[in-house]
Amino acid sequence: MTTTQVTLVQIDNYGPWTVTPDPRREMDLQTMQSRLFADLAQFVGSRDGYVFFTRFDNMVAVTNGLDSAAHERLQATVRNRYPVTVSLGVDVAERPIDALETATGRVQNAGSAQDGDRREVLAGTYREESDDDDVAIAHFDVNNATGKYTDRLNEFDSFIRIEQGYAALMRYMREEHGALSFFVGGDNVIAACPDLDQADYRAAIDHVNEAADVDLKVGVGHGRSAHEAGFAAKHALEDCRYEGTTVEFAGATSATPE
């Protein structure tokens, strides 16, 4: 059974900061946001977690293996190097959406995202043990995105197609299964999932094909951490390419830390 630890990362009082004392140059904000994401990816990734940029002012991480001390250290390293601080809410649940819901509630209960007095909330429960199947990661990929879109359409029209597929997938996976799906670049979507079977993934792919006319394949992996599960999922996706199949599962033991 999956036991996913999810962390909500929320920049404290970011809205007011972006316009104080005057509106800040947009590209300066973009630079700061993407550097913060890069640093979070490095911090969380080096501890075998995954972080997703979502809206940049709020980010979502799968943090199995990161305890409260690691979360405190993350807050300190952001505080020491950025003009903003971050609040962190953490929770553990079988369905990633339930962990995120509770994690978010912990931050919301401490005050508004735009409350100048609410800084560096750290509230949560952590997964103290770990099992081989704690985390399930599904790595979705558009079939032949290069031939269908990248080599044929201008970048904006390619982007629309990919985003439409992503929108259909993220909503379906959230509503049907409580999974959290994130666009990670190119034609790739990575989802933190509960335990689902082949038929569930096939139904998701069929739904996206009908709703957005985008063809997907998916590799699924399980592991103690997001990295372990995600790495296995990447191997399973390669199996899809090799076998010409739509859904492939990998065993937790096929993951190698790299």
Ligand SMILES: Nc1nc2c(ncn2[C@@H]2O[C@H](COP(=O)(O)OP(=O)(O)OP(=O)(O)O)[C@@H](O)[C@H]2O)c(=O)[nH]1
């Ligand atoms: N984030 C991420 N992006 C990837 C990964 N693999 C490929 N990409 C991106 O996806 C784009 C398309 O690559 P592919 O998915 O290999 O190409 P494709 O044309 O869809 O071919 P097939 O997937 O084999 O059908 C690349 O330009 C990358 O931007 C990955 O593992 N992670």
